[in-house]
């Protein structure tokens with residue numbers, strides 16, 4: 001069976017405090033983004049991970065796809081499998097691509113081998129694979145707290161807008177971003193801010209990672225400014241970066257970007273480009 005693992009963007013991200021366990025409590029809104037990896041699982045004589053597309057840093061055997069499979073194999077009678085992953089979600093981009101692959105693989109194996117796992121059981125497995133994984137099990141807009149795995153649904157629908165995602169040629173490691181962010185313990189504003197029209201978000205919806213990451217990588221700040229200059233209602237870095245997204249009323253073709261940057265045009269759902 002084949003599965004399409006979508007990415008996510010963060011709309012606002014406030015880092016509240018560092019926890020005893022070294023993680024950070026945060027407030028953020030996760031929103032699914034129609035940029036996809038492709039997964040396929042096939043029963044085989046031995047387990048193998050077969051990647052294609054964008055090269056993934058690290059060793060194949062520490063890929064989150066294999067970790068997800070191993071987690072289920074330890075508790076369920078699973079055959080050896082070939083796991084094919086075609087990678088096209090930019091990596092180290094603040095898009096949760098690795099976490100998405102792991103969560104969608106849990107769902108795919110559950111379905112393909114009829115494990116009968118409930119949504120809460122899948123969420124519990126996903127939590128063990130990373131702070132961002134659990135979101136992708138239900139995969140709908142949520143206000144997230146805790147380390148990013150405690151959810152409240154939000155009535156946020158951007159389907160009538162055109163989104164543009166820019167991935168500069170910069171890899172930001174999540175741990176690096178958390179190591180440099182200045183926690184801001186006064187939370188509680190994000191849900192009210194995103195309830196306002198998108199055109200009012202510019203000064204009300206903030207990603208705390210931007211200060212440190214923009215200082216270290218000014219070219220990422222320039223992308224955000226360029227999106228606003230070319231008509232974005234709202235623009236922000238996603239998660240720990242390096243990607244920056246813009247929300248537009250109209251379709252745009254961005255000008256002035258470095259040719260090494262990747263650009264994804266995600267049109268509104270009423271007007272898909274074929």
Ligand SMILES: C[C@@](CO)(OP(=O)(O)O)[C@H](O)COP(=O)(O)OP(=O)(O)OC[C@H]1O[C@@H](n2ccc(N)nc2=O)[C@H](O)[C@@H]1O
Nearest residue numbers: 022023024094095096130131132147174175178239240241
């Ligand atoms: C920053 C966020 C925002 O959505 O996403 P990305 O920008 O990576 O997509 C997430 O918190 C990333 O979640 P995820 O990428 O799953 O993090 P994990 O693999 O669990 O942890 C990687 C490292 O990030 C740090 N970390 C992660 C989450 C968190 N709430 N506090 C942390 O301090 C820890 O140093 C941890 O060792």
Ligand SMILES: Nc1ncnc2c1ncn2[C@@H]1O[C@H](COP(=O)(O)OP(=O)(O)O)[C@@H](O)[C@H]1O
Nearest residue numbers: 057058063064091092093094095096097098101
């Ligand atoms: N299936 C995977 N796809 C992408 N990265 C993966 C995967 N499995 C493990 N990783 C590791 O996770 C790191 C973070 O990947 P990713 O989730 O794309 O970053 P971000 O959360 O910033 O968008 C990568 O540098 C890579 O070493």
